Every structure is written in structure tokens, then in C-alpha cells.
Amino acid sequence: MQNRIATPVGITLDRFIKKKQNDFAFATGELSQLLRDIALAGKIIHREVNRAGLLSISGAYGTENVQGEEQQKLDVIANIRFIRALKNGGEVCAIVSEEDEEILDVQNPNGRYIVAMDPLDGSSNIDVNVSIGTIFSIFRRVSPVGGPVSQEDVLQKGSEQVAAGYLLYGSSTMMVYTTGRGVNGFTYDPSLGEFFLSHANIRIPKDGNIYSINEGSYESFEPHVIKYIKFCKKQNYTARYIGSLVADFHRNLLKGGIYIYPANKKSVNGKLRLNYECNALAFICEQAGGKATDGKQRILDIQPKSLHQRVPFYVGSTNMVDAATAD
Numbered sequence: 001m002q003n004r005i006a007t008p009v010g011i012t013l014d015r016f017i018k019k020k021q022n023d024f025a026f027a028t029g030e031l032s033q034l035l036r037d038i039a040l041a042g043k044i045i046h047r048e049v050n051r052a053g054l055l056s057i058s059g060a061y062g063t064e065n066v067q068g069e070e071q072q073k074l075d076v077i078a079n080i081r082f083i084r085a086l087k088n089g090g091e092v093c094a095i096v097s098e099e100d101e102e103i104l105d106v107q108n109p110n111g112r113y114i115v116a117m118d119p120l121d122g123s124s125n126i127d128v129n130v131s132i133g134t135i136f137s138i139f140r141r142v143s144p145v146g147g148p149v150s151q152e153d154v155l156q157k158g159s160e161q162v163a164a165g166y167l168l169y170g171s172s173t174m175m176v177y178t179t180g181r182g183v184n185g186f187t188y189d190p191s192l193g194e195f196f197l198s199h200a201n202i203r204i205p206k207d208g209n210i211y212s213i214n215e216g217s218y219e220s221f222e223p224h225v226i227k228y229i230k231f232c233k234k235q236n237y238t239a240r241y242i243g244s245l246v247a248d249f250h251r252n253l254l255k256g257g258i259y260i261y262p263a264n265k266k267s268v269n270g271k272l273r274l275n276y277e278c279n280a281l282a283f284i285c286e287q288a289g290g291k292a293t294d295g296k297q298r299i300l301d302i303q304p305k306s307l308h309q310r311v312p313f314y315v316g317s318t319n320m321v322d323a324a325t326a327d
């Protein structure tokens with residue numbers, strides 16, 4: 001009988017990235033290096049997250065971010081760590097972050113890439129030891145290399161992403177990413193300090209029976225959302241809502257399901273940010289065979305008008321997204 005406990009460890013993230021790069025003769029290796037920089041920052045955040053209860057890094061930082069939300073200490077730490085890793089890597093010319101009002105010029109006019117990120121997603125879950133994550137999108141700059149970064153560089157449609165992914169600090173730490181040729185997931189082994197391929201070529205089921213939405217706001221949802229929730233209940237679907245988008249998304253990606261953060265009376269454009277949260281997850285979901293819309297339009301086709309723009313978000317199994325957004 002095969003020994004199922006001592007299964008062989010898979011390919012490391014580093015080797016996987018290198019192998020993929022070698023498959024494309026024209027690749028310069030810069031994007032590969034950038035992905036490795038992100039993985040390195042992810043390892044550092046993994047360490048911080050795992051000792052958050054022991055250190056004085058849980059709790060509020062005492063400031064608000066540009067969104068008017070209370071910043072947690074770990075929000076600030078994650079932002080600093082990622083910015084530092086990306087600056088040191090030397091591949092990016094600018095970073096835009098949910099935690100910073102303006103474009104961060106990293107003093108590297110020769111960088112060819114832009115990173116948009118939510119350094120810590122699910123902040124309200126930090127202090128209660130529940131899964132949180134990091135979400136990132138990578139774009140190629142459109143302005144000439146060597147010159148200043150422009151608004152056009154940082155306000156590109158999601159369809160222009162060259163890569164996107166997330167780190168999930170959950171029961172295991174994982175990195176899931178796509179470069180537009182499928183989606184792969186890597187699990188971190190802290191004792192070896194490496195991510196290993198654990199979820200090759202992830203495909204989201206076309207249908208599912210999990211729905212994720214903050215039903216506390218039920219009364220203020222639009223009629224089609226209320227109708228869909230009633231439908232889910234009639235079907236005896238399972239309701240699951242962690243309150244960390246990245247964790248809710250990850251579960252639905254693997255099992256089949258839908259995540260909805262709709263417009264409501266309080267947040268007429270929804271709550272989630274197009275540039276830091278929705279674009280990356282929409283790209284991953286589509287690459288895995290799923291769908292992502294704002295209720296009317298494909299997320300990846302939305303032309304961003306401002307850095308911190310919010311959009312309603314429906315993402316997950318194709319048939320469920322179609323049913324939830326039908327009139």
C-alpha cells in the first residue's frame with residue numbers, strides 16, 4: 001500500500017517560477033523575480049501573523065487609512081514589509097496600496113512593473129486569530145521606462161494585469177497566483193522556509209452550494225440580491241462568511257461557491273476596492289474557469305477612475321454568478 005503520510009514534497013515555488021520562465025524564451029526574468037520578492041514578503045508576514053498574539057502587534061495602530069478605516073498595527077507592518085521587499089527587488093517603478101493615499105514612487109524610474117496591493121486583507125480578524133491575507137496585482141507600465149510614472153500606469157483595467165495573486169495566512173500559509181496561464185497554489189512549510197506546489201492547475205466548479213455574503217445588511221440590499229439569497233435558502237445552500245475576502249474567496253475557489261459584496265444603502269458602490277482587491281481575484285477566478293462582475297459588467301473591463309474606487313463584487317462559480325446577477 002502506498003505510504004500516504006510520507007508523500008513526496010512537490011516542486012518549490014522558486015523552481016516552478018523558474019521553469020515557467022524558461023518556457024518563454026522572451027521572458028527577461030524580471031516578473032519572475034518580482035513574484036519571488038512577493039513570496040519573500042509573504043514569508044515575513046507569515047512570521048508576524050503567527051506570533052501576533054505574543055507580540056504587541058495586535059490591536060489598533062491609532063490612525064485611520066485613506067479609506068477612513070481604523071488601521072491595525074499589522075496593516076501598517078504588512079504595508080511596510082511589502083513596500084520594502086518590492087523596493088529592494090528593483091523591478092517596480094511604483095506601488096499603489098490600500099493603505100496609502102497616493103502613488104508610492106519607489107525612486108526606480110527603470111522599473112517596468114507596477115504593483116497594486118491590499119497588504120493585509122481582513123484586518124478585523126487579526127485580533128481574533130482568524131484567517132487573513134495579502135492580495136496583489138501586477139501591471140506592466142505604459143509610460144516610457146526611465147521617465148516619471150503616470151496616472152495611466154496605475155489606473156489600468158484589470159484585463160491588463162500580467163500577474164495577480166494572494167497570500168492566505170490560514171491553517172496553512174499559501175500563495176496562489178496566475179500569470180494568465182492557469183492558477184497554481186503553493187503551501188508554505190515554515191520548517192524548510194519554502195513554498196511547495198500543493199494545488200496545481202486549480203479549477204473552480206461551474207456550480208456550487210456555498211454562498212458568502214454579510215447577511216446583516218440584508219434589509220438594505222437591492223431586490224435582485226434579496227431574491228438570490230431567498231433562492232439560496234430554498235436550495236438549502238450553505239452560508240459561509242469569514243469576513244476576510246481572501247479567505248472566503250479561497251474556500252469558494254476550491255469548493256465551488258459565490259462571494260457577494262453588493263451595493264447597499266450605506267455603501268452605494270459596495271465596499272471592496274477595484275484596484276487592490278477585486279481585479280486580482282477576478283483575474284484568478286476567470287483563470288480558474290469562474291466569473292467576476294460588478295452586477296452589470298465584467299470586473300476586468302472596468303476602467304478605473306481613481307485609485308481607491310469601490311465596486312460591487314460578485315465572484316465565484318460561473319452559474320452562481322449568472323444566477324445572482326440575473327434581473
Ligand SMILES: O=P(O)(O)OC[C@H]1O[C@](O)(COP(=O)(O)O)[C@@H](O)[C@@H]1O
Pocket residue numbers: 069098118120121122123124214243244245246271
Ligand atoms: O464586515 P463587512 O462589511 O462584511 O466587510 C468584510 C469585508 O471587508 C474586508 O475586510 C475589507 O478588507 P480590509 O481588511 O483590507 O479593509 C474584506 O476582507 C471583507 O470581505
Ligand SMILES: [Mg+2]
Pocket residue numbers: 118120121122245277
Ligand atoms: Mg481588503
Ligand SMILES: [Mg+2]
Pocket residue numbers: 075098118119120121122123
Ligand atoms: Mg487591507
